[in-house]
Amino acid sequence: METENTSIHDLDFGLICEYFASMERQGPGSSSMTLKALSYVTDLSENSKILDLGCGTGSQTMVLAQNTLGQIMGIDLFEEFVNIFNANAEKLKLNHRVTAIVGSMDKLDFRPGEIDLIWSEGAIYNMGFERGLNYWVDFLKQGGYVALTEVAWLTIDRPAEIEDFWQDAYSEIDTIQNKIIVMQNAGFEIITTFVLPEACWLDNFYALHIKAQKQFLSKHPNNIAAQKLVENEKHEAMLYAKYKQYYGYVFFIGRKL
Numbered sequence: 001m002e003t004e005n006t007s008i009h010d011l012d013f014g015l016i017c018e019y020f021a022s023m024e025r026q027g028p029g030s031s032s033m034t035l036k037a038l039s040y041v042t043d044l045s046e047n048s049k050i051l052d053l054g055c056g057t058g059s060q061t062m063v064l065a066q067n068t069l070g071q072i073m074g075i076d077l078f079e080e081f082v083n084i085f086n087a088n089a090e091k092l093k094l095n096h097r098v099t100a101i102v103g104s105m106d107k108l109d110f111r112p113g114e115i116d117l118i119w120s121e122g123a124i125y126n127m128g129f130e131r132g133l134n135y136w137v138d139f140l141k142q143g144g145y146v147a148l149t150e151v152a153w154l155t156i157d158r159p160a161e162i163e164d165f166w167q168d169a170y171s172e173i174d175t176i177q178n179k180i181i182v183m184q185n186a187g188f189e190i191i192t193t194f195v196l197p198e199a200c201w202l203d204n205f206y207a208l209h210i211k212a213q214k215q216f217l218s219k220h221p222n223n224i225a226a227q228k229l230v231e232n233e234k235h236e237a238m239l240y241a242k243y244k245q246y247y248g249y250v251f252f253i254g255r256k257l
Contacts, residue, residue: 012225012226012229015220015225015226015229016229017078017080017081018080018216019212019216019229019230019233020056020081021057021078021080021081021084022212022215022216023208023209023212024057024059024208025056025059025204025205025208026056026057026081026122027056027121027122027123027149027205027249028122028149028196028200028201028204028205028249029059029060029121029122029149029196029200029204029205029249030196030199030200030204031059031060031063033196033197033200033251034060034063034064034121035063035067036194036251037147037194037251037253038063038064038067038068038147040147040191040192040253041117041145041147041253043116043143044068044069044070044116044117045069045070046069046070047070048068048069048070048071048116048117049070049071049073049114049115049116049117050064050068050070050071050072050073050115050116050117050118050119051072051073051074051075051108051110051115051117051118051119051139052064052072052073052074052075052100052119052120053075053105053118053119053120053123053124053136054075054076054105054120054121054122054123054124054126055074055075055076055081055082055085055100055123056076056078056081056085056123057081057084057085057088058074058081058084058085058088058089058100060119060121061074061085061089061098061100061119062088062089062092062094062098064119065089065092065094065097065098066092066094070097070116070117071097071098072097072098072099073098073099073100073101074098074099074100074101075100075101075102075103075104075105075108076100076102076103077102077103077104078102079102081100082100082101082102085100086099086100105120105123105124105126105127105132105136106127106131106132106135108135108136108139110139111139112138112139113138113139113140113141113142113144114139114141115139115140115141115144116140116141116144116145117144117145117146117147118136118139118140118144118145118146118147118148119146119147119148120132120146120147120148120149121148121149122149122150122151122249123148124148124150125150125151125170125172128172129150129172129174129179129182130172130182130186133146133182133183133186133188134186137186137187137188137256140256141256142256142257143255143256144255144256145191145253145254145255145256146183146188146252146253146254146255146256147251147252147253147254148251148252149196149249149250149251149252150179150249150250150252151166151170151173151247151248151249151250152173152174152175152176152179152247152248152249152250153173153174153175153176153246153247154176154195154245154246154247154248155245155246156175158243158246158247159243159246161239161243162239162242162243162246162247165239166247173247176193176195176250179193179250179252180193180252183252183254187256187257188254188255188256188257189254189255189256189257190252190253190254191253191254191255192251192253193250193251193252193253194250194251195248195249195250195251196248196249196250196251198244198248200249201240201244201248201249202240202241206237206240209233209234209237213230213233213234216229216230217230
């Protein structure tokens with residue numbers, strides 16, 4: 001999430017949106033991992049209300065929709081993502097019960113206890129893990145579920161280069177066990193956790209960047225901000241290849257007590 005000279009926090013917001021809108025996924029993951037996580041969620045029905053927060057263009061949301069019966073709403077800050085999401089839902093003939101709106105995951109317009117399942121793949125970092133869980137829990141029914149992916153350390157010790165990188169990009173990165181404690185303190189029973197396999201990063205995410213970067217730079221020739229963004233993403237991919245044994249995305253599934 002940073003090059004040697006550029007932090008993710010210094011990159012152009014609009015260019016980030018345009019860049020990631022060109023890809024099927026906006027973060028590491030896979031349909032099989034979405035389904036694996038969903039297998040731990042029980043008691044959903046056609047009356048269930050599901051939120052996908054930070055839904056992006058909805059790759060994972062469509063998998064949820066094809067394997068559940070409830071009403072699903074995606075929420076994302078980027079209007080371009082939301083437009084693609086809704087077009088995908090219409091193409092799959094899911095738009096009668098699946099829709100996305102532009103909004104913020106920290107300003108939800110729902111009643112307390114209204115939601116059966118909150119889903120969020122690779123997006124809670126926008127609020128912060130602890131703050132997000134403590135805010136979202138109020139909107140869940142008692143016994144309702146949260147299922148999300150969050151970056152976590154997989155080892156106790158790690159090299160300074162990757163430690164420094166993540167402290168700049170997302171200072172809340174922590175071990176799986178410490179993340180579990182945060183969930184429990186927020187009022188969740190832990191159902192399970194599992195680490196996403198390397199293919200979710202290498203094949204389903206970073207491999208998509210190669211074509212996207214070529215098209216993006218062709219569209220923005222001589223644009224320094226666009227070049228910095230691409231270099232940033234290349235640097236992040238390099239770091240993952242070098243240090244993937246030390247960190248990864250983890251699915252956390254919990255139930256509101």
